[in-house]
Amino acid sequence: MSIQMKNIQFPSASYDEWKEQAVKALKGKPFESLFTKTIEGVTLEPLYTEEMLADKLGDYLEKQISTIRSLKDSDGFKVAQQVYGENASQFFTLLQESIERGNDCITIDSRVPFHWDEDNLSRLANCLKENSFKIYIENENDPILGVFDKINEPSVKGFIVSSEPTDLDTFNNVRTIAINTVPYHHEGATAIEELAISLALASKYAEQAGGFEHVISKAFVNFAIDTQFFSEIAKLRAFKVLWKAFSKAFNVDRLAAVPILAETSLRSYTKADPYVNLLRAGNEAFAGLIGGADYFTVHPHDCLTKPTGKSIRIARNVSLVLKEESYVENVLDASGGSYFIETLTAEYVEKAWELFLDIEKAGGIDAYSQSGKLQTKLDNLFQSRLKAVETRKHSLIGTNIYANPADDVLAETNPQFAQIKRLAITFEQLRVNYKKTEPKIAILTYGKLKDFKPRADFVEGFLATVGVVPEKSGEITSLDAAKEWLERADYGYVIIAAKDEDAKLLVPSLLEHKPENLLVDVAGKFKDEREIWLSNGLNGFIFAGQNIVEKLTEVHESLKGVQQ
Known part of the structure; x- marks a missing residue:
């Protein structure tokens, strides 16, 4: 059998043959519907082939691969x-434990809930002498930097992450020029902006140092890795x-x-259902591993x-x-x-280099920032991301889809990450608001189960994003029964779930009999009936593609007004 298997050859198919079969499978939808435009402005194709890669990169492909591998x-x-650690004693206990259990690089944010006094600095110095480290500082006057006054071994190896280079030149193996793109990432930057900014920062530091040689010996780059798996590998x-290419511009022989340092992005982390953060962290760490990161920090799911x-x-065990x-x-x-990754890598190189040149033409990263262009770009990108989450064009599992209404949003906030612009914040705020008011909400399900179930399930999932579990009327199969249920219903907000033809008969009649203060929505768009239904007292509609946050904020404000 094994010999026979070895002799079997499968016929190869061309891209045109594959496309022909794909068009048939689409059943009338355009082939272009398989193409995806990313936030970076890159169009992802449904299939990549060796021929397509050769056409796009040609001889450059080999150079790209050899550069990456070298x-x-x-x-x-x-x-x-x-x-x-909540105090110095716990901090140093956990530090030692992390080393014993596989931590290769001690990572410390200097903003700890205790003081870096002489005793604590001495204890830290003893650890740094034996282990590599990565230390986040606020500025060159950060108290934790006093630890280097207690280290007499210039061979210690580590990284200092700060907004500006730190003067520790007597420690040759401590890299102090942080090309840190993480703050820009959390502001909304895409892979293109992060890559361009990394070069712009390096250019700035080379100019400050009076040459690129110093940057080469003391610099490192720090990236945040998000949930877009292939995008982050390519980045x-x-x-x-x-x-x-950047080094060649400085005539480096x-x-x-x-060194490439990376960490899990907190942009997609959530307070509600934090265990989903574990899935995000695993996905992001794996992308970092495949992409070639040298050091990686996985933030705990409840950080x-x-x-x-x-x-x-x-x-720690994720890595x-x-x-x-x-x-x-x-x-x-x-x-x-x-084929896909190499093409995407080349696309990112091309677009990032173009943006880098624009930044340099504007006078460098500082001038580009001061002009307001950078912040405007980042704000627009973040708003695009936010809108994609709020309309479910981008899934944030456990937040805007498959949400668990029983989850609580913890009030406690880690001050180290309090300022991160996260995509889930608006949902978390709404969840807190709905929990405070506890409005009574129900779904009027009209017809047989098979008729209303798809829309009722959609509405239930829609409301779950803000922690609401609606009551359901059960099967109501007559107009009179629906009127009776609505008239005696003790709710502030009711959503009608029925198939289109039933809803078109049901809604006008129910609007004539609904209690005055009752908010009534219907599941579906109903473009032709929209204006007349709204004029007759319907509150609105719930449908796919709608901005969930805007809709449920309006509902909450209306319900709050009724309750008051």
Whole structure:
């Protein structure tokens, strides 16, 4: 049997043949409906082939792949677990525990709930002498920097993440020029902006240092990795290609790899249903591993509120499991040669380089920021992301879809991440508001179960996003029964769920008999009936593609007014 299998050959199919079958499967929908336009302005095709890749990149493909594979700073994927603690004693206990359990790079945000006094700095110094580290500081006067006065070994290795370079030149292996794109990421930047900004920051620091050689020896880049799996892989790969082009502009003879640090994005993290953050973290860490990050920090799933020993351990183990069980670490550039990834990488390189040149023409990153162009761009991008979530064009599992109405939004906030612009915030605020007012809401289900169930389920999921579990009338099969139920219904808000032809008969009659203060919506668009129904007392409609936050905010305000 095995010999026979080896001799079997499957016929190859051309792109045109595949397209022909795809068009048939679409049953009248245009083939172009399979193309996806991303927020970066890149159009994703439904299928990528070797011929398409060769046509787009030609001889450049080999150069792209060789550049990516040669610019790996480390020989692996190192775990950079952040250390937390409510006091100094707990902090240092957890720090030591993290080292013993697989933490390769001690990661510390200097904004801890205790003081960096002489004793704590001495204890920290002893740890940093033996382990590599990544330290987030607020500025060059940050108290934690006093730890370097207590370290007499210039061979210590680590990274200082700050908004401006830090003067620690006596420590040759401590990289202090942080090309940190994470703040821009959380403001809404796409992969294109992050890549362009990384080069613009490097250009700025080279000018400040009086040359690029100092930047090469002291710089590192820090990226946030979001849930768009393939996009994030391509982003990290594209950076290496861009870094080579950037270095050539400074006439660098011997190109050196710059360390790539990365962390899970908090833009998509949520306070309600925080365990979904575990799925996001795993997806993002795996993208970082495949994309070639040298150090990776997984933020605990409850880091927005209060990380626990358990959540910190789980976060660390996400990276450890990926390292040990995926075997990706044993492969150089695991996604290299993928028609899709290579094409996307090249697209990002082209678009990011173009934006970088625009920033430089504007006078550099500082001038570009001061002009307001950068913030306007980031604000527009964030609003586009927010709108996509609020209309369900982008799924935020557990928040705008498949939400658990029993979840609570914890009031506690971790001050380290309090200022992050997250996509779930508007849903969380609405959930809190609905819990305070506890309005009585029901679905009037008309007809047989098979007729109303799809729309009733949609409405139930719609309301679940703000923590509401509506009551349901059950099968109502006559107009008189529907009128009677509505007249005696003790609710503030009722949504009618019925198939189109039933709703067109039911709604006008019910509007004549509904209690004065009762808000009534209907599930569906009903474009032809819209104006007359609204003029006769219908509150509105619930339908797919609607802005959930806007709709349920309006409903809440109306219900609050009625209750008052």
